[in-house]
Amino acid sequence: xxxxxxxxxxxxxxxxxxxxxxxxxxxxxxxxxxxxxxxxxxxxxxxxxxxxxxxxxxxxxxxxxxxxxxxxxxxxxxxxxxxxxxxxxxxxxxxxxxxxxxxxxxxxxxxxxxxxxxxxxxxxxxxxxxxxxxxxxxxxxxxxxxxxxxxxxxxxxxxxxxxxxxxxxxxxxxxxxxxxxxxxxxxxxxxxxxxxxxxxxxxxxxxxxxxxxxxxxxxxxxxxxxxxxxxxxxxxxxxxxxxxxxxxxxxxxxxxxxxxxxxxxxxxxxxxxxxxxxxxxxxxxxxxxxxxxxxxxxxxxxxxxxxxxxxxxxxxxxxxxxxxxxxxxxxxxxxxxxxxxxxxxxxxxxxxxxxxxxxxxxxxxxxxxxxxxxxxxxxxxxxxxxxxxxxxxxxxxxxxxxxxxxxxxxxxxxxxxxxxxxxxxxxxxxxxxxxxxxxxxxxxxxxxxxxxxxxxxxxxxxxxxxxxxxxxx
Amino acid sequence: xxxxxxxxxxxxxxxxxxxxxxxxxxxxxxxxxxxxxxxxxxxxxxxxxxxxxxxxxxxxxxxxxxxxxxxxxxxxxxxxxxxxxxxxxxxxxxxxxxxxxxxxxxxxxxxxxxxxxxxxxxxxxxxxxxxxxxxxxxxxxxxxxxxxxxxxxxxxxxxxxxxxxxxxxxxxxxxxxxxxxxxxxxxxxxxxxxxxxxxxxxxxxxxxxxxxxxxxxxxxxxxxxxxxxxxxxxxxxxxxxxxxxxxxxxxxxxxxxxxxxxxxxxxxxxxxxxxxxxxxxxxxxxxxxxxxxxxxxxxxxxxxxxxxxxxxxxxxxxxxxxxxxxxxxxxxxxxxxxxxxxxxxxxxxxxxxxxxxxxxxxxxxxxxxxxxxxxxxxxxxxxxxxxxxxxxxxxxxxxxxxxxxxxxxxxxxxxxxxxxxxxxx
Numbered sequence: 001x002x003x004x005x006x007x008x009x010x011x012x013x014x015x016x017x018x019x020x021x022x023x024x025x026x027x028x029x030x031x032x033x034x035x036x037x038x039x040x041x042x043x044x045x046x047x048x049x050x051x052x053x054x055x056x057x058x059x060x061x062x063x064x065x066x067x068x069x070x071x072x073x074x075x076x077x078x079x080x081x082x083x084x085x086x087x088x089x090x091x092x093x094x095x096x097x098x099x100x101x102x103x104x105x106x107x108x109x110x111x112x113x114x115x116x117x118x119x120x121x122x123x124x125x126x127x128x129x130x131x132x133x134x135x136x137x138x139x140x141x142x143x144x145x146x147x148x149x150x151x152x153x154x155x156x157x158x159x160x161x162x163x164x165x166x167x168x169x170x171x172x173x174x175x176x177x178x179x180x181x182x183x184x185x186x187x188x189x190x191x192x193x194x195x196x197x198x199x200x201x202x203x204x205x206x207x208x209x210x211x212x213x214x215x216x217x218x219x220x221x222x223x224x225x226x227x228x229x230x231x232x233x234x235x236x237x238x239x240x241x242x243x244x245x246x247x248x249x250x251x252x253x254x255x256x257x258x259x260x261x262x263x264x265x266x267x268x269x270x271x272x273x274x275x276x277x278x279x280x281x282x283x284x285x286x287x288x289x290x291x292x293x294x295x296x297x298x299x300x301x302x303x304x305x306x307x308x309x310x311x312x313x314x315x316x317x318x319x320x321x322x323x324x325x326x327x328x329x330x331x332x333x334x335x336x337x338x339x340x341x342x343x344x345x346x347x348x349x350x351x352x353x354x355x356x357x358x359x360x361x362x363x364x365x366x367x368x369x370x371x372x373x374x375x376x377x378x379x380x381x382x383x384x385x386x387x388x389x390x391x392x393x394x395x396x397x398x399x400x401x402x403x404x405x406x407x408x409x410x411x412x413x414x415x416x417x418x419x420x421x422x423x424x425x426x427x428x429x430x431x432x433x434x435x436x437x438x439x440x441x442x443x444x445x446x447x448x449x450x451x452x453x454x455x456x457x458x459x460x461x462x463x464x465x466x467x468x469x470x471x472x473x
Numbered sequence: 474x475x476x477x478x479x480x481x482x483x484x485x486x487x488x489x490x491x492x493x494x495x496x497x498x499x500x501x502x503x504x505x506x507x508x509x510x511x512x513x514x515x516x517x518x519x520x521x522x523x524x525x526x527x528x529x530x531x532x533x534x535x536x537x538x539x540x541x542x543x544x545x546x547x548x549x550x551x552x553x554x555x556x557x558x559x560x561x562x563x564x565x566x567x568x569x570x571x572x573x574x575x576x577x578x579x580x581x582x583x584x585x586x587x588x589x590x591x592x593x594x595x596x597x598x599x600x601x602x603x604x605x606x607x608x609x610x611x612x613x614x615x616x617x618x619x620x621x622x623x624x625x626x627x628x629x630x631x632x633x634x635x636x637x638x639x640x641x642x643x644x645x646x647x648x649x650x651x652x653x654x655x656x657x658x659x660x661x662x663x664x665x666x667x668x669x670x671x672x673x674x675x676x677x678x679x680x681x682x683x684x685x686x687x688x689x690x691x692x693x694x695x696x697x698x699x700x701x702x703x704x705x706x707x708x709x710x711x712x713x714x715x716x717x718x719x720x721x722x723x724x725x726x727x728x729x730x731x732x733x734x735x736x737x738x739x740x741x742x743x744x745x746x747x748x749x750x751x752x753x754x755x756x757x758x759x760x761x762x763x764x765x766x767x768x769x770x771x772x773x774x775x776x777x778x779x780x781x782x783x784x785x786x787x788x789x790x791x792x793x794x795x796x797x798x799x800x801x802x803x804x805x806x807x808x809x810x811x812x813x814x815x816x817x818x819x820x821x822x823x824x825x826x827x828x829x830x831x832x833x834x835x836x837x838x839x840x841x842x843x844x845x846x847x848x849x850x851x852x853x854x855x856x857x858x859x860x861x862x863x864x865x866x867x868x869x870x871x872x873x874x875x876x877x878x879x880x881x882x883x884x885x886x887x888x889x890x891x892x893x894x895x896x897x898x
Binding site: 005016059094096099100102105119122123124125126127128129137139141155157158160161162163164192195196198199200201203204205206207208209210211212213214215216217219222223231233237238240241244248250251252254255256257259260263264266267270271290291293298299300301302303327328329330366368369371372373 | 494495498500501502505506507508520521522524525526527528530532534535536537538539540541542543544545548557558559561567568569570583587588589590591592662671672674675676679680682683684686687719724728729731732734735736738746750751753754756759761762764784833839842843844846847849850853857865
């Protein structure tokens with residue numbers, strides 16, 4: 001037998017050096033005893049470590065990181081298993097990535113158990129403040145992990161609590177931090193002085209608990225009993241549980257009580273009673289429209305997107321409905337199609353700020369797809385419901401000319417649902433008796449293939465120029 | 474219970490004459506416990522080696538669990554439980570006779586830091602009743618976050634509850650100090666919000682979420698000078714809705730969630746079973762909290778976010794609009810769509826493997842890795858974490874075929890818990 005003695009701390013580095021040397025001679029794993037403090041001496045004496053052999057030794061990064069984690073496992077066989085895996089890896093790189101391989105599976109489970117233990121140590125260490133007169137505050141904790149994770153788990157505390165001195169004592173050893181971590185062999189469990197913040201913590205623990213929802217299985221699966229000895233607050237759990245049914249019953253029995261008199265006064269002062277009288281100003285109409293529930297679109301959309309521009313405008317631009325961007329910002333024509341519209345208006349000599357820009361439907365209609373919202377055309381019913389608002393806008397703005405962008409706007413304004421192609425570029429009469437110029441919706445231009453898009457873009461620009469000419473006349 | 478004793482309302486507060494910090498903590502943590510969120514993950518990585526105190530390393534940490542099965546990751550408290558709103562489901566509504574208290578900003582800061590130094594929490598989740606006005610309340614919450622970050626160099630996690638009507642300016646500041654912002658949608662349907670929370674407006678709540686999304690996106694874009702603007706709520710936003718306080722079906726709820734996820738880039742929608750509160754409102758009688766329903770909704774939510782399911786598909790498995798409480802929603806979907814099974818594990822796409830009951834996302838990743846190395850057998854799947862008792866009827870393997878099991882009429886009964894005999898009174 002070849003015996004390799006590994007130190008209490010820094011065991012992984014020592015294993016790696018020894019394993020590399022043994023592997024150059026492809027020494028049979030069965031010939032090696034990996035020993036630490038507690039391992040008894042070899043019955044028949046140990047063989048000397050052979051000199052380096054002729055074989056190259058390679059290990060993948062993934063294996064090394066797995067090995068480093070497994071090295072913290074409490075299983076005394078861990079070093080032997082890792083060496084076995086290292087030897088196998090020399091002929092078969094793939095086995096360590098195959099989850100169906102029994103050795104890979106065992107090592108992965110060991111690593112998982114270690115990672116979980118480290119995570120639980122990060123979670124469940126409880127520091128007590130220690131008396132001190134230095135410039136830095138000083139804290140101490142006792143913790144009993146499942147594995148030998150002192151070295152693996154403590155750098156976390158150094159990163160987190162860099163401005164205080166601390167020590168964490170475990171059965172494996174003691175980690176001390178005063179700007180750098182040092183490790184020392186274990187000592188008996190220290191007694192920490194009482195710490196007022198722990199009493200506050202118990203108050204918090206008892207009160208954040210909801211007695212009406214008992215789920216002790218969920219609690220125990222995440223905070224297994226083996227860790228409870230590290231957590232003083234768990235001493236409260238039996239009484240919290242025992243008392244829970246009484247507290248719930250008390251809530252039921254108490255039922256509703258009469259509110260104090262001031263409550264009604266507060267409510268009367270702040271509760272806004274919606275004003276549903278027909279609006280007399282554009283601003284009052286906007287306020288009402290923000291609360292609109294005439295159709296079902298309001299439930300999914302963010303908000304009503306009301307018109308924008310000059311309330312005394314002679315030109316009104318009516319689009320279809322707000323899109324994704326408009327819905328989020330609460331403003332019309334701010335998305336890609338809106339930008340194309342504003343740009344084309346600009347080229348035609350129309351100032352968007354001097355027009356009234358609005359939509360036939362004031363809420364965004366969409367289908368959710370994961371993290372995106374897919375635009376949908378509003379239905380005839382939704383257009384009709386929303387015409388209430390468009391009519392109010394038209395009455396108050398009384399434009400000389402209206403431009404209808406796309407079929408939805410054209411339908412809402414004229415009541416005519418026939419196809420747009422023959423109507424585009426022509427003037428029609430709105431239901432309220434004004435002239436409306438029919439043109440494409442800019443989003444159509446963005447959707448088309450390049451060739452038809454260019455043609456539509458030209459028509460769109462020509463139509464807006466025509467609108468500018470009509471406005472100037 | 475030592476120094477901690479109970480008062481008549483069932484709140485654990487120390488028996489003392491004057492309202493101490495401990496009493497305030499008792500009242501204001503009791504008032505905060507109906508918020509389900511306690512996440513502390515997914516923010517920027519930072520630590521205290523260059524100064525200050527605290528760290529965040531990607532993964533959240535739950536420092537303790539209470540017997541209600543919820544984790545304690547953050548110090549979850551209200552700044553005050555005085556509130557001028559009158560939301561029927563809320564313990565802190567103006568018409569409730571619950572005991573009231575109010576922390577000073579210094580008290581909140583000190584509690585957060587002292588608990589943090591003892592490794593009890595990852596940070597602070599601060600919410601508040603509305604005092605005087607939304608802006609007044611929000612500005613005090615922002616002040617607390619600023620004290621932690623600026624005065625104390627706190628690098629831990631901060632989650633601020635955003636008050637929907639607060640001015641955009643304050644929300645913009647909140648996003649600079651907080652890792653996560655949240656606005657609660659409160660209830661799954663607009664009509665219920667208008668009825669049960671008359672001071673709140675669903676459109677304002679959604680607009681607040683839209684603002685947070687837009688601010689986050691703006692903070693990711695480089696400016697003309699190539700500088701990156703400061704991060705805005707790097708851990709994103711979340712929301713919560715109460716389950717069982719209104720008549721919404723699970724299908725309604727999942728639809729609302731899908732809309733919220735798609736619109737506001739939410740990290741999470743939390744579902745909170747409506748739970749009895751001391752001093753309930755006559756408008757909303759107390760019920761036993763529908764914990765199983767809440768659990769099934771979380772499972773369905775997971776299916777939408779990690780398994781490629783659409784809300785409609787999950788809802789369509791149940792004509793009633795409610796999820797099957799006896800079996801999980803994925804199994805329920807599979808039973809309703811048996812024509813798509815059994816799935817050949819050796820050939821099926823990732824998307825289809827994700828739909829097999831008993832296969833989680835990790836198992837599917839392992840299957841895809843393992844089948845590159847050779848055939849995957851029944852025992853291999855067991856080792857890789859598949860729950861084969863569930864998967865059996867839905868897969869074929871070199872050494873397993875479900876035969877007529879996939880289509881057998883009694884398949885649901887195999888999975889549903891045995892009916893319990895009613896107990897005599």
